[in-house]
Amino acid sequence: MSDDALNCGAGGGSDTHFHLRAASPVIILICSVSGAMFPVLAKRSSWLNVPKPVFEFAKYFGSGVIIATAFIHLLSPAIDELGSPCLSPAWQVYPYALALSLLSIFSIFIVELVAFRWGTAKLTALNMEHDAHGHGVGSVAAHGPEGNDQRGLEQTNGDRNYEKKNMDDVESLQVVRNMDDNAAAQIIGVMILEFGVVLHSVLIGLTLAVNENFIVLFVVIIFHQTFEGLGLGSRLAVIQLPPKYHYVPIVAALLYGLTTPIGIAAGLGVRTTYNPDSTKASIVSGVLDALSSGILIYTGLVELLAHEFLFNKEMINGSNGKLAYALSCMLFGCGIMALLGRWA
Template sequence: MPDTTTDAFGNTVNCGNGGGADTFFGLRIASVFIIMATSMFGALFPVLARRSGLRHVIPHNVFEFAKYFGSGVIIATAFIHLLDPATDELGSPCLGGAWQVYPWALALAMFAIFCIFFLELFAFRWGSAKLAKLGMTYDAHGLGGAEHSHQHGEVAEQRPDDDSDLEKKLGPGGMTTIEPSSVLDDSALAQITGIFILEFGILLHSVLIGMTLAVDPNFKVLFVVIIFHQMFEGLGLGSRLAFLKLPPGYNYVAVVGALLYGITTPVGIAAGLGIRTTYNPDSTKASIVSGVMDALSAGILIYTGLVELLAHEFLFNKEMNNASNKKLAYACITMLWGAGIMALLGRWA
């Protein structure tokens, strides 16, 4: 491969190593801590607020706004901030041969979608089989959570809005359940699996944009945009983490997920600063690595956003099915607002 080439617009592209900008070095170092603070705030605030005394101070509508807004942010991230850059990276003029004759970014995103689908399908069937042995059933669409069979045919239901439901016995007639603190049931496992998949896609993306920020010559503009980008994306992830219904012994999962998100972009920035003299985001190797990772992350977030968030929140959610038209319109508009703002940020990053 040549060290330099030209793109479709006649601009010279450096395909070799090096090329990382070294201007505003002090501010680039400060960006590690600034972006860590904004990322942590976006991801941790919904989690801590919902699990502390602030839950009784902050109106419930605020949490719902964050949840629906965050769904839109995640979907826009998948298409605008991941799939489009992956298409550019894997279509880079620095890449030749087979890279130029096939839409690899779209194929990899599709591959990730099917992988996540089969993973969830296997996990659901395995979990359902285990619960069946315990005389329990699980509603995959989230209409009723984990249900326990009663000897008279009555079924008990977990209410999604009751934060204390996991600490109570379910059902009439003195029916008892397995203590949630000792058993992680299929409902909790399904939620953790879904959040893990969502976070995995976001974390890959966060590391890459951190490395890019560390060496990008247009640092000032990109820095400002990434501050808002990470805060909104953190809000999207944090709102999902905040609404996890977990047994008391597993509440730390949400906090750990938020902390992981908060440190990934700063880690990427630090790594980029450490290799700034040799790391060129336009190089052949960097284009392949970042393009493949962005494409796979896009597939993960597309599946999660459309299936886990849109379908489960709007189509298969009993509360939303019974909600008024006003509430449904509010949720849809809030989601579109989140997607719109995140899509707008794609103009610069």
């Protein structure tokens, strides 16, 4: 079958409903930013007064959304794109999409492992303890050197108070240093999560701008971007950063909101030449989707699922009702996002 019959060539994106297509970047920008910013602002603002159960719902719902996005909205399309009949037979002899996703998973794991070993060694040199499965700054407990000198038992109260003050000063300095290191680690984690989501959002925008089934896809993507934004925002809201880094979650949420409209605008600009089913487009989007799926699979299963449930003492020792509520929220988010995969 020729390339023309398969629609493998460049150009020829749909141009129907052009006025709505032109307005779609603004509409989706509002929905995306609203979904991503709401959890961040709700966590910081007292005037919103969001009940804790509602915020917890958003957090666990968001974990489910991210996991479903990885498998249904990234890995599955990557398999289809890299298995397109427009590609040469060499692409059909090996599951490249799965291999690239696997490569992405192990790359993120190795980077995090090296960073963790380096950070642990640094904390050990500072006589500080670190909880490997903790969350945020609170997972690090600073303590002073524990000497065995019995002469300390004979010190006067004044000497003890003087020593305690010096120890407190040392511990405070160590905590400040560790907060900066911990903040850097969390910011890197946010960047990794954002990278996977952002690539996906740009590709969605490009596809929407030229897809012939625009109306159906447009409605689905509005919900898709809102839910995905809620998932990302709920994770951004719970990271613990020093005051000087308070802007990071807001910038990350705004960046997420801008990516799909940018993709739509780019798609509209090249609608006469860009074909999402072309050979080059299939390869580029397939590779990026596969790599992004690995990022979100690792983040969703390890950083979110495992840390929120298996390694979270509050969840392990909490009531059955609390555990059931958290699981229900997560499964609901996963189910809704998986259902949207029926259309987009």
